[in-house]
Amino acid sequence: EAQVTQNPRYLITVTGKKLTVTCSQNMNHEYMSWYRQDPGLGLRQIYYSMNVEVTDKGDVPEGYKVSRKEKRNFPLILESPSPNQTSLYFCASSLDGTDTQYFGPGTRLTVL
């Protein structure tokens, strides 16, 4: 089944404790992206990747890092999480960035 997977689905952590949210797709898509969704603000892009080893900042990249060492994986790293990073995070992928983006199931992160 073609899909985008994320882990973990739910995470409660404390300020300053480094964490990684994994994202994987099995559709051989070149383009991958991370979004966060907050009430009243909609979905906002954090980082995106047009291909392996090519990443760039979206609208709200502060406090986040990403890497794209292989085509299928695009982890989101929070080196020192803070409470304002409490949010619902979605990973998405598309063939080449010009077509439909398919979203993972989401990761609900709470930073205390």
Next chain:
Amino acid sequence: GQNIDQPTEMTATEGAIVQINCTYQTSGFNGLFWYQQHAGEAPTFLSYNVLDGLEEKGRFSSFLSRSKGYSYLLLKELQMKDSASYLCAVHGSSNTGKLIFGQGTTLQVKP
């Protein structure tokens, strides 16, 4: 700047027709998407308009007017399961694949 406007909430009756509007002002335009999102779940693709006009897909249709910066999503024969948020997103740049999302319209379908 980049701006996408949708009504925050709408209510409609089961079996009826509802139209959800979206207006946009973006620096670039390569197409407009509509996604459906049930509470706490991932957005799922509904439609994609690149050219002006109406695209019909079953009970759902989407319209685009590029000159007016306007789109709508039309839902016919509403069902209770259509209660969800509907997200309008503009594909602003083919170089970045960036989607600019509106805040979404929460539709409540009542019996």
